[in-house]
Amino acid sequence: MTTESEEKAxxxxxxxxxxxxxxxxxxxxxxxxLQLDKPIHTPRDSLFSWSSEFNDFTGLVNWGFLMLSxxxxxxxxxxxxxxxxxxxxxxxxxxxxxxxxxxxxQYPSVILxxxxxxxxxxxxxxxxxxxxxxxxxxxxxxxxxxxxxxxxLLPIAVLHYRGNDFSFVGITSVCMLYLIIFxxxxxxxxxxxxxxxxxxxxxxxxxxRRQSLSAPNxxxxxxxxxEQSKEDLINDTPAAARLTKYPDNLNLKDLxxxxxxxxxxxxxxxxxxxxxxxxxxxxRVLELFFxxxxxxxxxxxxxxxxxxxxxxxxxxxxxIRITERLLKLAVPNHLLWLCFFYLTFHSFLNLMGELLxxxxxxxxxxxxxxxxxxxxxxxxxxxxxxxxxxxxxxxxTGMGFSKFNAGLVVFAISALFHEYLVSVPLQMFRIWAxxxxxxxxxxxxxxxxxxxxxxxxxxxxxxxxxxxxxxxLAIMMYYHDYAMLHFKPTVEVP
Amino acid sequence: MTTESEEKAxxxxxxxxxxxxxxxxxxxxxxxxLQLDKPIHTPRDSLFSWSSEFNDFTGLVNWGFLMLSxxxxxxxxxxxxxxxxxxxxxxxxxxxxxxxxxxxxQYPSVILxxxxxxxxxxxxxxxxxxxxxxxxxxxxxxxxxxxxxxxxLLPIAVLHYRGNDFSFVGITSVCMLYLIIFxxxxxxxxxxxxxxxxxxxxxxxxxxRRQSLSAPNxxxxxxxxxEQSKEDLINDTPAAARLTKYPDNLNLKDLxxxxxxxxxxxxxxxxxxxxxxxxxxxxRVLELFFxxxxxxxxxxxxxxxxxxxxxxxxxxxxxIRITERLLKLAVPNHLLWLCFFYLTFHSFLNLMGELLxxxxxxxxxxxxxxxxxxxxxxxxxxxxxxxxxxxxxxxxTGMGFSKFNAGLVVFAISALFHEYLVSVPLQMFRIWAxxxxxxxxxxxxxxxxxxxxxxxxxxxxxxxxxxxxxxxLAIMMYYHDYAMLHFKPTVEVP
Numbered sequence: 001m002t003t004e005s006e007e008k009a010x011x012x013x014x015x016x017x018x019x020x021x022x023x024x025x026x027x028x029x030x031x032x033x034l035q036l037d038k039p040i041h042t043p044r045d046s047l048f049s050w051s052s053e054f055n056d057f058t059g060l061v062n063w064g065f066l067m068l069s070x071x072x073x074x075x076x077x078x079x080x081x082x083x084x085x086x087x088x089x090x091x092x093x094x095x096x097x098x099x100x101x102x103x104x105x106q107y108p109s110v111i112l113x114x115x116x117x118x119x120x121x122x123x124x125x126x127x128x129x130x131x132x133x134x135x136x137x138x139x140x141x142x143x144x145x146x147x148x149x150x151x152x153l154l155p156i157a158v159l160h161y162r163g164n165d166f167s168f169v170g171i172t173s174v175c176m177l178y179l180i181i182f183x184x185x186x187x188x189x190x191x192x193x194x195x196x197x198x199x200x201x202x203x204x205x206x207x208x209r210r211q212s213l214s215a216p217n218x219x220x221x222x223x224x225x226x227e228q229s230k231e232d233l234i235n236d237t238p239a240a241a242r243l244t245k246y247p248d249n250l251n252l253k254d255l256x257x258x259x260x261x262x263x264x265x266x267x268x269x270x271x272x273x274x275x276x277x278x279x280x281x282x283x284r285v286l287e288l289f290f291x292x293x294x295x296x297x298x299x300x301x302x303x304x305x306x307x308x309x310x311x312x313x314x315x316x317x318x319x320i321r322i323t324e325r326l327l328k329l330a331v332p333n334h335l336l337w338l339c340f341f342y343l344t345f346h347s348f349l350n351l352m353g354e355l356l357x358x359x360x361x362x363x364x365x366x367x368x369x370x371x372x373x374x375x376x377x378x379x380x381x382x383x384x385x386x387x388x389x390x391x392x393x394x395x396x397t398g399m400g401f402s403k404f405n406a407g408l409v410v411f412a413i414s415a416l417f418h419e420y421l422v423s424v425p426l427q428m429f430r431i432w433a434x435x436x437x438x439x440x441x442x443x444x445x446x447x448x449x450x451x452x453x454x455x456x457x458x459x460x461x462x463x464x465x466x467x468x469x470x471x472x473l474a475i476m477m478y479y480h481d482y483a484m485l486h487f488k489p490t491v492e493v494p
Numbered sequence: 495m496t497t498e499s500e501e502k503a504x505x506x507x508x509x510x511x512x513x514x515x516x517x518x519x520x521x522x523x524x525x526x527x528l529q530l531d532k533p534i535h536t537p538r539d540s541l542f543s544w545s546s547e548f549n550d551f552t553g554l555v556n557w558g559f560l561m562l563s564x565x566x567x568x569x570x571x572x573x574x575x576x577x578x579x580x581x582x583x584x585x586x587x588x589x590x591x592x593x594x595x596x597x598x599x600q601y602p603s604v605i606l607x608x609x610x611x612x613x614x615x616x617x618x619x620x621x622x623x624x625x626x627x628x629x630x631x632x633x634x635x636x637x638x639x640x641x642x643x644x645x646x647l648l649p650i651a652v653l654h655y656r657g658n659d660f661s662f663v664g665i666t667s668v669c670m671l672y673l674i675i676f677x678x679x680x681x682x683x684x685x686x687x688x689x690x691x692x693x694x695x696x697x698x699x700x701x702x703r704r705q706s707l708s709a710p711n712x713x714x715x716x717x718x719x720x721e722q723s724k725e726d727l728i729n730d731t732p733a734a735a736r737l738t739k740y741p742d743n744l745n746l747k748d749l750x751x752x753x754x755x756x757x758x759x760x761x762x763x764x765x766x767x768x769x770x771x772x773x774x775x776x777x778r779v780l781e782l783f784f785x786x787x788x789x790x791x792x793x794x795x796x797x798x799x800x801x802x803x804x805x806x807x808x809x810x811x812x813x814i815r816i817t818e819r820l821l822k823l824a825v826p827n828h829l830l831w832l833c834f835f836y837l838t839f840h841s842f843l844n845l846m847g848e849l850l851x852x853x854x855x856x857x858x859x860x861x862x863x864x865x866x867x868x869x870x871x872x873x874x875x876x877x878x879x880x881x882x883x884x885x886x887x888x889x890x891t892g893m894g895f896s897k898f899n900a901g902l903v904v905f906a907i908s909a910l911f912h913e914y915l916v917s918v919p920l921q922m923f924r925i926w927a928x929x930x931x932x933x934x935x936x937x938x939x940x941x942x943x944x945x946x947x948x949x950x951x952x953x954x955x956x957x958x959x960x961x962x963x964x965x966x967l968a969i970m971m972y973y974h975d976y977a978m979l980h981f982k983p984t985v986e987v988p
Contacts, residue, residue, distance in 0.1 A: 028733035032763060036692030036740065037685045039761040040884055043853030047860060048840045059862035062954045064558045067825070070962065071565045074821035077814060191531045198530030239522040246530065267533040269526060320571060327568035331561070346542045359537030366541060368553035390534055460556045468564065 075331070083305050087297040108162050109170030112155060116181055119151040123185045124255050127192050131247035137196065144189045152182045156424055163427060172425040179417060183387055184259060187266040190391055195246035195268070244268045261358050262349040264387040271359035284351040288343060295339040302332040310476055311483045329472040337471060345381070371459035372447040373440060373466060388414065411441055426482055436474050569825070577799050581791040602656055603664030606649060610675055613645040617679045618749050621686050625741035631690065638683045646676045650918055657921060666919040673911060677881055678753060681760040684885055689740035689762070738762045755852050756843040758881040765853035778845040782837060789833040796826040804970055805977045823966040831965060839875070865953035866941040867934060867960060882908065905935055920976055930968050 032039055045052040123144060130140035155174050159166060244254070249268045258266050310325040341364075349363045365379030378385050388410045396406040415437030422433040443466060451459030526533055539546040617638060624634035649668050653660060738748070743762045752760050804819040839857045847855050859873030872879050882904045890900040909931030916927040937960060945953030 028736070031734045031737065035737065035762065036689045037761045038688060038884065039763065040759055040880060041757065041761060041765050041854035043765040043767070044856050046840055046844055046855040046857055048836070049844070049855070054860065056860060056863060059860075059864070059954050059958070061555060061558075062951060063862065063958050064555075064562055066955060066958050066962065067828075068558055068562050068565070070821055070824055071562070074818060074825075077818040077821070081815065081818060194532060195530045240525045242522070243525065243529065263535065265534055267531045267535060268529065269533065271535050271537040273537070321575065324568060324571040324575060327564055327571070330564060331568075334561075342542070346540055350540055350543070360535035361540040361543070362538050363540055366548070366550060366553075368557065369550060370553070386534060390532065457556060460553050461560060464553070464557050464560050468560065 079302055079305075083301065086301045086305070088300065089293070089296070091300075092296050108158065108165045109167065109174050112158060112174045113177060115154075116177055119147060119181065119185065120255065120259060121252075122147055123188060124250065124252060127189070128247075128250050130192075130196070131250055141189070141193065144185075148182055148185055148189075152178055152420070154178065159424065159427060168425055172421070175421055175424050179420065180264070181259070183264045183384075184266065187264055187387060187391055188255070188258065190395075191266045191268075192246065192250070199246065257356065260352065261356055262352045262363065262383065263358070263360065264383045265390050273354075273357045273359045276354055276357060280354050281351065284347045284354065287347040288351065291339060291343040291347060295336055295343065298332060298336055298339070303329070303336065306332065307476070307479050311480055326469070326472055326476065329476060330468050333472045333475065334468045337467075341380070349383075367463075369460065370463045371451045371456045373444040373463055374448065376463045376467070377440060377444070384414075408441065411437060422478065426478060428478070428482060428485065430478065430481060432474055432477055436470065573796055573799075577795065580795045580799070582794065583787070583790070585794075586790050602652065602659045603661065603668050606652060606668045607671060609648075610645075610671055613641060613675060613679065614749065614753060615746075616641055617682060618744065618746060621683070622741075622744050624686075624690070625744055635683070635687065638679075642676055642679055642683075646672055646914070648672065653918065653921060662919055666915070669915055669918050673914065674758070675753070677758045677878075678760065681758055681881060681885055682749070682752065684889075685760045685762075686740065686744070693740065751850065754846065755850055756846045756857065756877065757852070757854065758877045759884050767848075767851045767853045770848055770851060774848050775845060778841045778848065781841040782845065785833060785837040785841060789830055789837065792826060792830055792833070797823070797830065800826065801970070801973050805974055820963070820966055820970065823970060824962050827966045827969065828962045831961075835874070843877075861957075863954065864957045865945045865950045867938040867957055868942065870957045870961070871934060871938070878908070902935065905931060916972065920972060922972070922976060922979065924972065924975060926968055926971055930964065 029042075047054040126135065126140055126143050126147075129135035130137055135143070155171065155178055159171060246268065257270075261270065263270075306325070306329050310322075310329065313321045313325050345363045350361055352358070353361050363382050365382060367376050367380040370376040370379060392410050392413060393406045396409055397403055415434045418437050419431065419434040423429045447459050447462040447466075450462050523536075541548040620629065620634055620637050620641075623629035624631055629637070649665065649672055653665060740762065751764075755764065757764075800819070800823050804816075804823065807815045807819050835858075843857045844855055846852070857876050859876060861870050861874040864870040864873060886904050886907060887900045890903055891897055909928045912931050913925065913928040917923045941953050941956040941960075944956050
């Protein structure tokens with residue numbers, strides 16, 4: 001093949017010869033049109049030839065989505081013909097309530113959920129103790145960290161002794177709840193600590209200012225006066241008067257609001273909306289109702305048979321069959337994830353926000369346009385992203401560590417939490433969730449390179465691929481191990 | 495739900511109240527930023543809320559094509575696991591050459607293909623006869639029409655007596671060839687007829703002009719002089735001198751060139767290119783070689799098992815199963831059609847055009863962007879479209895009939911040809927191909943309405959749907975009947 005410049009030269013020469021030829025044949029054309037045989041042919045190129053310079057293929061986008069829909073409808077019909085109707089709402093109620101055939105009086109998940117009030121109140125009491133100087137600052141912080149870590153480990157301990165009383169959905173909910181409380185109380189403790197630090201600095205600044213006023217020095221005086229006017233703005237304007245100040249925020253009402261609010265980052269004065277829009281609430285409730293039913297139906301009808309069928313394949317380690325199963329699982333898994341994303345991050349968090357008149361609704365960015373994996377991770381889950389930046393990344397860079405190291409710590413903590421959410425409910429300590437999270441930073445580098453070298457479209461395609469194919473791979477690996485542990489293999493391994 | 499105007503008013507009121515609230519809280523915001531708790535929340539909407547006015551979903555196009563690719567790869571693997579490798583080039587050579595186990599000496603398709611020279615030469619001889627006044631004009635035209643109709647009916651007659659000696663591919667090729675020759679010779683005859691008509695008119699005009707010159711009338715003289723100058727342009731310029739004039743075109747070389755040229759419309763002076771681009775030829779040859787192999791592989795591996803499996807389903811007339819089969823067949827059938835389209839209309843016709851230095855390469859328009867079915871039919875197959883307009887539509891409207899009626903006649907003739915191409919090779923006279931072509935004008939009206947009422951995108955989607963779903967429906971109906979006739983049903987009809 002020729003290089004680009006050669007091709008350009010060729011095109012130029014061709015265009016020139018065409019224009020000359022055109023001049024010559026101009027008259028001929030005119031004459032031709034007047035001939036008796038009603039001529040209709042004129043020299044022109046086919047649209048697919050590069051020389052036609054045609055590039056309107058907008059219809060192909062419609063084609064793509066139509067082919068996708070046809071494939072989807074056919075898969076649905078095939079599934080229905082193969083498995084019949086498997087959707088059974090009753091079964092879900094049983095699973096969701098942790099109802100257990102053997103021992104009906106036990107609802108350990110419910111007890112653990114109710115028990116979560118204890119660490120919340122304990123956290124408030126410790127903060128209160130520090131604020132009124134009952135507990136020294138350092139001891140208070142050690143107490144907070146210890147009791148938060150104990151809280152997160154509690155489900156593991158309970159599970160160890162009463163493992164058989166838990167339903168899978170029950171223990172997953174407990175783990176999720178305890179993790180969210182951990183993140184929220186961490187933010188609560190750290191924010192209150194910042195307030196105390198700030199007040200202490202302000203107190204010593206004021207003292208310094210007074211000293212400088214008693215022994216006047218003009219330069220210092222001016223800067224001190226500027227400080228004072230800033231101070232006035234913060235404290236003495238009507239707007240400032242309406243704001244809650246530390247330690248007035250240390251009360252149960254404020255903490256409960258934060259616990260319910262759709263954010264993981266505590267602050268003393270959340271932005272609020274003027275009113276609750278009833279129509280908005282109704283829409284979100286309807287979305288939740290129908291969306292959850294759709295997701296559960298998809299799960300029962302499509303995911304479960306596919307996963308069940310794939311265990312045998314994974315045992316045999318046949319690469320082609322595993323790939324086929326993986327791709328088959330990828331589609332319903334991805335659709336379920338999309339349902340879950342919309343229901344959680346749009347419907348549910350917006351509903352909570354509306355009911356609590358919480359004004360900051362940036363629960364997600366436009367991750368679907370993300371051109372590399374870093375952008376995806378910093379936009380798909382804004383509450384966790386904001387928490388990680390405010391309470392992990394910035395404190396670490398503030399201590400003088402590099403941004404790269406801070407980023408690694410964020411991913412490592414995130415990886416630990418993912419492992420916690422998977423391993424504890426499955427009662428099976430593998431490190432695959434941890435490893436797949438730790439694989440994200442190198443993948444981010446690869447996708448960033450793809451974006452720069454090949455263009456934004458390829459970066460975006462890499463993000464989607466890792467999302468669509470990465471999850472089912474992890475799910476199948478965990479499910480395979482789980483099935484190997486809990487059920488006897490029905491096939492002999494050759 | 496509210497009407498549009500109500501919603502607008504609501505939005506306006508809301509925007510007003512927001513701006514007022516903003517003024518009030520402007521100072522508060524400033525103060526908040528300076529607080530000790532490092533606040534990060536600001537009032538903002540979620541992207542999916544209409545109030546955010548966010549609408550950048552370009553990433554979803556990538557998502558669509560990725561999901562499509564994943565589905566495609568999985569289907570391929572599933573097919574391979576189920577049926578193994580079915581591609582067998584040897585088998586195709588046997589089928590294509592019409593090799594017959596029972597009687598090896600018979601190649602009736604080849605004989606019929608060679609015989610097609612006879613009507614071509616005959617047509618030239620009749621034209622020559624008319625031109626030299628050996629055959630009267632009217633008789634000549636009757637002769638031409640008769641022998642052309644006889645030619646098209648010849649394969650049917652041969653098939654009737656020697657049906658078992660034909661392979662399916664062989665007889666299909668014969669029918670296709672005879673139909674193309676019919677269309678080309680029709681155009682040849684009609685164009686030569688136009689030339690004779692024109693010459694006759696010119697002759698009588700010249701006579702009139704001479705008469706008017708002998709008895710001068712100034713007005714007539716001026717118009718006659720204008721006529722004369724136009725006449726000069728047509729006949730006496732160097733450009734005109736290079737053009738072939740009737741009846742000089744009536745020779746074998748000219749006719750053979752037309753028979754090989756990638757067009758169905760005859761004219762005396764085709765536009766020609768300056769040279770044969772060798773690279774262009776090589777590219778088209780490679781496309782043809784690999785494309786045909788790909789298409790045959792797709793057909794053996796994907797289409798045949800799917801069609802075979804569907805016969806039983808059609809016999810049972812189970813609506814859900816038929817729909818599932820139809821959608822399953824739609825995908826490979828459509829891909830094959832796309833292969834066929836590209837190979838025929840781009841690779842093959844461009845190759846012929848390049849080799850013959852035929853300059854008009856408009857073998858197809860941008861039918862993929864067609865927003866209604868009429869546009870599709872007038873762009874996907876330009877040779878047939880141009881033939882139909884020049885030799886059917888315009889002559890009919892020229893006779894004073896309405897455009898609508900002329901359009902109907904075009905579709906009826908096209909329907910007849912489709913039926914011919916399907917029924918003769920299958921030796922099974924159903925009218926489904928005819929009916930599906932005759933269903934196109936009403937569908938064109940429906941899709942045009944959809945385009946106007948719902949927008950261009952919906953019109954385009956209708957065109958694609960009819961293309962993707964219409965064909966497999968017809969194929970399955972024909973195949974079902976064919977199987978019912980030739981094989982014993984393996985299932986009992988309940």
